[in-house]
Amino acid sequence: MSQWAIGIDFGGTAIKAAVVDKERGILTERKVPTDTASGPGGIVVQLSGIIADLYREASVSIEPNHFAGVGVGAPGAVDVVKGVLSYPPNLPGWTVFPLRDELQRCLHEKEQLSLPVVLDNDANLAAFGEAVYGAGREFQDFLMVTLGTGVGGGIVLNRKLYHGAYGTAGEIGFMILDFDGPTIHAGIRGTLESFIGKKGILAIARQMIDESSTASAVTALCGNDYARLSPRHLEQAALDGDEVSLAIWHRVGSLLGIGLANVAVLMDIRKFVIGGGISAAGDLIFVPALAQLRRSTLPPMHEGLELVPALLGNKAGMYGATALCFG
Amino acid sequence: MSQWAIGIDFGGTAIKAAVVDKERGILTERKVPTDTASGPGGIVVQLSGIIADLYREASVSIEPNHFAGVGVGAPGAVDVVKGVLSYPPNLPGWTVFPLRDELQRCLHEKEQLSLPVVLDNDANLAAFGEAVYGAGREFQDFLMVTLGTGVGGGIVLNRKLYHGAYGTAGEIGFMILDFDGPTIHAGIRGTLESFIGKKGILAIARQMIDESSTASAVTALCGNDYARLSPRHLEQAALDGDEVSLAIWHRVGSLLGIGLANVAVLMDIRKFVIGGGISAAGDLIFVPALAQLRRSTLPPMHEGLELVPALLGNKAGMYGATALCFG
Numbered sequence: 001m002s003q004w005a006i007g008i009d010f011g012g013t014a015i016k017a018a019v020v021d022k023e024r025g026i027l028t029e030r031k032v033p034t035d036t037a038s039g040p041g042g043i044v045v046q047l048s049g050i051i052a053d054l055y056r057e058a059s060v061s062i063e064p065n066h067f068a069g070v071g072v073g074a075p076g077a078v079d080v081v082k083g084v085l086s087y088p089p090n091l092p093g094w095t096v097f098p099l100r101d102e103l104q105r106c107l108h109e110k111e112q113l114s115l116p117v118v119l120d121n122d123a124n125l126a127a128f129g130e131a132v133y134g135a136g137r138e139f140q141d142f143l144m145v146t147l148g149t150g151v152g153g154g155i156v157l158n159r160k161l162y163h164g165a166y167g168t169a170g171e172i173g174f175m176i177l178d179f180d181g182p183t184i185h186a187g188i189r190g191t192l193e194s195f196i197g198k199k200g201i202l203a204i205a206r207q208m209i210d211e212s213s214t215a216s217a218v219t220a221l222c223g224n225d226y227a228r229l230s231p232r233h234l235e236q237a238a239l240d241g242d243e244v245s246l247a248i249w250h251r252v253g254s255l256l257g258i259g260l261a262n263v264a265v266l267m268d269i270r271k272f273v274i275g276g277g278i279s280a281a282g283d284l285i286f287v288p289a290l291a292q293l294r295r296s297t298l299p300p301m302h303e304g305l306e307l308v309p310a311l312l313g314n315k316a317g318m319y320g321a322t323a324l325c326f327g
Numbered sequence: 328m329s330q331w332a333i334g335i336d337f338g339g340t341a342i343k344a345a346v347v348d349k350e351r352g353i354l355t356e357r358k359v360p361t362d363t364a365s366g367p368g369g370i371v372v373q374l375s376g377i378i379a380d381l382y383r384e385a386s387v388s389i390e391p392n393h394f395a396g397v398g399v400g401a402p403g404a405v406d407v408v409k410g411v412l413s414y415p416p417n418l419p420g421w422t423v424f425p426l427r428d429e430l431q432r433c434l435h436e437k438e439q440l441s442l443p444v445v446l447d448n449d450a451n452l453a454a455f456g457e458a459v460y461g462a463g464r465e466f467q468d469f470l471m472v473t474l475g476t477g478v479g480g481g482i483v484l485n486r487k488l489y490h491g492a493y494g495t496a497g498e499i500g501f502m503i504l505d506f507d508g509p510t511i512h513a514g515i516r517g518t519l520e521s522f523i524g525k526k527g528i529l530a531i532a533r534q535m536i537d538e539s540s541t542a543s544a545v546t547a548l549c550g551n552d553y554a555r556l557s558p559r560h561l562e563q564a565a566l567d568g569d570e571v572s573l574a575i576w577h578r579v580g581s582l583l584g585i586g587l588a589n590v591a592v593l594m595d596i597r598k599f600v601i602g603g604g605i606s607a608a609g610d611l612i613f614v615p616a617l618a619q620l621r622r623s624t625l626p627p628m629h630e631g632l633e634l635v636p637a638l639l640g641n642k643a644g645m646y647g648a649t650a651l652c653f654g
């Protein structure tokens with residue numbers, strides 16, 4: 001019989017949880033809004049309730065002896081050895097919190113369950129999920145980039161997560177591409193996220209639409225109201241052949257390519273898995289990104305360069321969390 | 328009795344070679360001009376002659392049974408498993424060459440010596456030398472940056488060299504800091520080397536001297552001829568309190584700091600060893616570099632940040648080459 005585990009992926013908006021069978025994949029899933037208002041203590045109670053429910057429900061039909069543990073992906077820097085989450089940017093009021101031990105204690109005291117818990121960063125676990133079950137299965141080493149509201153990253157070396165000495169590795173969103181750049185992100189000028197996070201893309205779009213001599217189809221799609229402009233509008237217009245939108249995605253992809261070039265020259269990583277909501281634009285981003293990646297590196301570094309779409313969507317984090325438990 | 332080995336560090340200009348005792352350090356040294364005109368085959372003969380001389384000379388007084396091998400640092404991308412050197416930028420006419428095996432063959436055929444040879448990239452070996460014998464001894468993980476004509480790098484993770492999948496890791500000189508930048512290096516715009524390689528520093532200097540409303544002491548130091556301006560003039564003038572030169576080094580250090588920030592956010596490396604001829608400017612570079620590194624990263628990443636000068640000077644590569652042999 002195969003092992004099973006519980007995978008949690010929680011952020012400032014939602015808690016996603018799943019029971020995953022090592023061979024068969026996700027058996028059951030939950031998604032509930034994160035109770036951010038109640039602070040670390042309240043979220044621990046909320047998480048522990050969800051875990052206990054899923055565990056008891058699953059234990060009716062699956063052998064508890066084959067339970068491998070609970071994996072938790074958290075939205076901030078994680079010390080994986082100590083199980084400590086530091087300064088999650090989207091959880092107001094959190095500073096440095098021993099989430100793993102507090103969760104284990106709460107499961108024990110409130111739910112009378114003694115379950116092993118492992119903790120890691122959410123972007124790392126999305127990368128690990130893709131490494132074990134998704135687009136990274138063929139790759140020994142790769143960087144996963146998540147393009148969404150923010151730009152996140154996770155690094156897999158030798159099929160294992162690379163954490164770095166303090167657990168903050170992979171933060172490609174903070175990579176500086178233009179130190180005199182017009183854009184600012186957390187007080188730092190010209191980072192990748194400032195350019196191609198959701199806000200950055202929309203800023204590029206508005207500027208390029210403004211400066212274009214031809215009209216853009218997105219103007220109608222967003223009802224003449226650029227405050228309502230979304231990446232979906234840009235995607236739809238580009239797929240319909242709108243020149244301005246095509247040029248916008250070309251710019252976004254090229255900026256991504258420059259960021260990936262920096263990863264390639266520094267770490268000699270040549271495989272990139274691209275996920276997150278914005279990556280739905282697919283080849284509109286991938287084609288210019290790969291072309292720019294080649295232009296921004298020397299020919300001896302072109303061997304083996306590959307950009308592939310992520311395969312697990314927003315389930316990558318839960319898969320990665322349970323993959324940690326299966327070890 | 329302790330082990331000994333031969334370490335070679337060769338580039339487009341010179342071959343440096345040393346007999347190193349594991350405990351006592353360098354016993355004897357050679358430095359000869361590289362015979363670049365004779366191509367790969369000629370350099371193999373030259374290297375093998377130097378190695379044979381050093382080996383025979385040392386064997387008179389040291390126990391040959393304790394010989395650990397020959398380590399060679401080469402100026403280009405190295406496949407350490409295959410022992411192949413690819414496209415060394417400063418060796419005209421070289422493409423992809425099996426240097427390790429050819430050197431072993433030549434030692435055997437021409438010198439009747441059967442010696443084990445290991446090959447790695449020169450910047451990597453400088454980093455490894457500092458890791459084992461120099462400024463990196465206290466650090467588990469660090470990046471070494473070599474500031475000279477070019478800007479090179481080597482990465483040590485877990486006290487071992489990090490090569491990446493294709494052996495080209497650590498090329499921080501090619502990191503793009505300003506994709507629209509005015510400077511160009513190997514066809515790529517705005518790389519770290521384009522800004523703070525020797526040529527880049529002199530370009531920054533000329534521009535800042537031109538734009539300054541006050542006169543600079545370097546004007547006299549280079550005899551009113553900016554074509555003769557060197558980093559040494561800038562260093563001397565800054566140490567004498569020349570405001571313009573101080574501002575030039577501040578700019579150079581800040582640009583280095585931005586490059587290091589990108590390493591810190593991506594790899595979670597927080598220790599940096601700075602070597603190479605230009606690093607003789609010391610705190611003129613280090614102080615602004617560290618300050619900028621902090622400004623360009625988030626506070627949770629500031630813990631443990633350190634910039635230290637390399638300790639082994641131009642002997643780091645030879646030390647690193649023999650450290651590979653001692654294993």
